[in-house]
Amino acid sequence: MAYFYMCDRANLFMKENKFYTHSSFFIPIIYILVLGVFYNENTKETKVLNREQTDEWKGWMQLVILIYHISGASTFLPVYMHIRVLVAAYLFQTGYGHFSYFWIKGDFGIHRVCQVLFRLNFLVVVLCIVMDRPYQFYYFVPLVTVWFMIIYITLSLWPQIIQKKANGNCFWHFGLLLKLGFLLLFICFLAYSQGAFEKIFSLWPLSKCFELKGNVYEWWFRWRLDRYVVFHGMLFAFIYLALQKRQVLSEGKGEPLFSNKISNFLLFISVVSFLTYSIWASSCKNKAECNELHPSVSVVQILAFILIRNIPGYARSVYSSFFAWFGKISLELFICQYHIWLAADTRGILVLIPGNPMLNIIVSTFIFVCVAHEISQITNDLAQIIIPKDNSSLLKRLACIAAFFCGLLILSSIQDKSKQ
Numbered sequence: 001m002a003y004f005y006m007c008d009r010a011n012l013f014m015k016e017n018k019f020y021t022h023s024s025f026f027i028p029i030i031y032i033l034v035l036g037v038f039y040n041e042n043t044k045e046t047k048v049l050n051r052e053q054t055d056e057w058k059g060w061m062q063l064v065i066l067i068y069h070i071s072g073a074s075t076f077l078p079v080y081m082h083i084r085v086l087v088a089a090y091l092f093q094t095g096y097g098h099f100s101y102f103w104i105k106g107d108f109g110i111h112r113v114c115q116v117l118f119r120l121n122f123l124v125v126v127l128c129i130v131m132d133r134p135y136q137f138y139y140f141v142p143l144v145t146v147w148f149m150i151i152y153i154t155l156s157l158w159p160q161i162i163q164k165k166a167n168g169n170c171f172w173h174f175g176l177l178l179k180l181g182f183l184l185l186f187i188c189f190l191a192y193s194q195g196a197f198e199k200i201f202s203l204w205p206l207s208k209c210f211e212l213k214g215n216v217y218e219w220w221f222r223w224r225l226d227r228y229v230v231f232h233g234m235l236f237a238f239i240y241l242a243l244q245k246r247q248v249l250s251e252g253k254g255e256p257l258f259s260n261k262i263s264n265f266l267l268f269i270s271v272v273s274f275l276t277y278s279i280w281a282s283s284c285k286n287k288a289e290c291n292e293l294h295p296s297v298s299v300v301q302i303l304a305f306i307l308i309r310n311i312p313g314y315a316r317s318v319y320s321s322f323f324a325w326f327g328k329i330s331l332e333l334f335i336c337q338y339h340i341w342l343a344a345d346t347r348g349i350l351v352l353i354p355g356n357p358m359l360n361i362i363v364s365t366f367i368f369v370c371v372a373h374e375i376s377q378i379t380n381d382l383a384q385i386i387i388p389k390d391n392s393s394l395l396k397r398l399a400c401i402a403a404f405f406c407g408l409l410i411l412s413s414i415q416d417k418s419k420q
Contacts, residue, residue, distance in 0.1 A: 001130045005370065006321075007350055008133060010247040015348035018072030025071040025079060032063050039322035046225035047255045048240060048310045052319040054093060057309075060320070060336060061086040068109040069342060070349060070361075081281035081290050087140070088229040088298040088307075094144050095151065095233025102155045103241060106162035111394060113152060114387045120145050122379050123335050129408075131339060137213040137333055139222050141226065146223070147230045154183050156365055161395030163241065191227045191295075195222060205409050225291060232299045263311050268305040270311075277301040332372035332379070 004011050030234040034058075043052045065086055073079040102108065137144055142166075142375045144316060159175060166172035189198045197220050212217045220297075243249050249257055277300055284290040301325040310316050325334065341364060343350035352367075353360040388394050 001126065003367075004127065004336075004339045005130060008343050013343070014354055015344045015350050016349040017348055018070070020072040025073045025076075026068060028067045028071075029064060030408070032060070032067075034321045036060060036320040039320060040318050041321045043257075043317055043319050046246075046313065046316045047251050048249070048257070048316070049096065049306065050316070052324055053316070054097070054222075055327035056319045057323040057327065058090070058330040059095070059323035059325065061089060061328040063323070063326055064338060066333065066341075067081050068347065069337060070359050075285065077290065078278075078282040080287065081284060081294070082278070084291075084294055085277075085301050086139040086227070088226045089302050090140075091144065091147060091229045091234040092236075092299070094147055095230035096237045097154070098148055098151045099234040099237040100241065102152070103163050103237065105162060106160070108152070108156040110159065110391065111387065111389055114394065114398070115383055117145065118383050118387055119379055120148070120331070123332060123375055124380065126200070127335065127339070132191050135209045135210055136219055138338065139218070140334060141331075142210065142219070143222060143226075150183070151230070151234065154179055156409075163245070167245070170245055173242065179234060180231070184228075186229060187227050191224050195302050204413075205364075208409055208412060219371055224295070226295060226298070228295050229298060229302070232302070236303070250313075251316070253317050256313050257311045257316075257395075266307055267311055270307040273300050274308065277304075314338070329369075329372050329376040331367070334374065334377045336372045338370060340371060341365065372407075 013049055041052075042048055045051075065083060068079065069073070073083075078370070084282050101112075120141055123137045124135065127138070144406075155180075160178070161172045161176045166176065182273075191201075198216050201207065201216045201219060210216050214217045244251070251257070258266065271276070277297065280297075281290070338346050341350060342348065349361075351360055352362050352364050386397065
């Protein structure tokens with residue numbers, strides 16, 4: 001944390017402005033693509049979206065997003081739209097992964113919830129205190145945290161429907177689809193009722209977490225931009241697991257997912273859909289128009305990618321260990337970049353070695369990745385210590401944590417009143 005503070009709060013290091021050129025974005029993309037293809041290994045299992053594959057997916061997406069941020073590519077609309085799909089894909093994985101866990105395991109215990117919330121929020125909470133930044137500043141963490149809680153509440157509410165129960169009676173499948181239908185209606189209501197959304201998240205103490213510059217508009221905009229994709233991830237997980245249970249899919253090593261005719265047809269449709277989206281994104285005239293359509297169409301490219309990556313048996317059998325390594329620390333990379341790589345709260349680039357941009361980016365990137373890796377390890381270790389499996393011990397610790405944060409909230413409220 002001392003290094004974070006020195007980089008982005010103390011005036012020890014210089015910062016420089018971003019200047020976008022096509023070469024500053026696309027050349028690094030080519031470099032990491034070559035490295036990713038070069039370092040490949042066989043997967044332990046050949047199921048759709050297996051662990052190695054999802055880590056790989058997170059890894060290359062995170063590297064592309066990092067290059068996007070440091071190159072200032074948000075000014076180039078086609079790149080911006082494709083990066084928006086990558087952010088949506090992270091949220092799709094959130095819906096897919098958590099739904100799959102609850103559906104298969106049926107574990108709705110408080111230990112699981114606390115483990116997930118701790119791993120998502122530990123670093124951000126510490127940074128909010130040390131760097132004096134609002135929680136909403138690290139917008140992606142509040143986003144995945146809220147969506148995790150929505151998934152948990154949806155599936156844990158009566159009647160709790162899990163795979164084991166549904167296997168005994170197909171009626172429960174319809175019950176789950178009904179739950180998902182109500183979730184979709186709830187999402188639509190909040191998306192098109194800005195007033196209701198703002199009233200909910202302007203209530204104390206939620207306002208302390210979700211307000212930015214005195215209002216929750218930024219939070220509403222961020223949430224609304226990818227409002228359907230978590231639902232799509234949950235629905236995809238449900239359909240995939242149902243097909244898998246009925247042995248409709250061929251997930252053996254080297255086997256195509258479906259029969260040759262169906263596989264070839266789906267691959268053709270996927271490639272066409274993928275290219276069509278890219279052409280549309282390249283022809284968009286302004287961000288407002290693109291952002292309005294993005295929530296409905298981003299799932300097309302996500303599903304197209306999943307099918308292209310998983311239908312051929314040989315594609316499911318290998319993964320990039322290079323990308324997968326970065327995928328395991330993708331959350332820490334996303335958060336740490338704010339202060340020890342980009343600096344100036346992402347508006348500039350950290351300069352450790354003045355006068356030599358290439359050497360500076362190599363050194364700062366090396367330190368940045370090492371720090372993110374260590375923080376990931378520390379977070380995982382602390383999660384095992386702070387979140388015990390024994391419920392009575394866990395509840396006592398939760399009471400202490402709640403008291404600590406209540407104290408912080410009260411102090412924050414007193415400070416706000418004194419400023420007024």
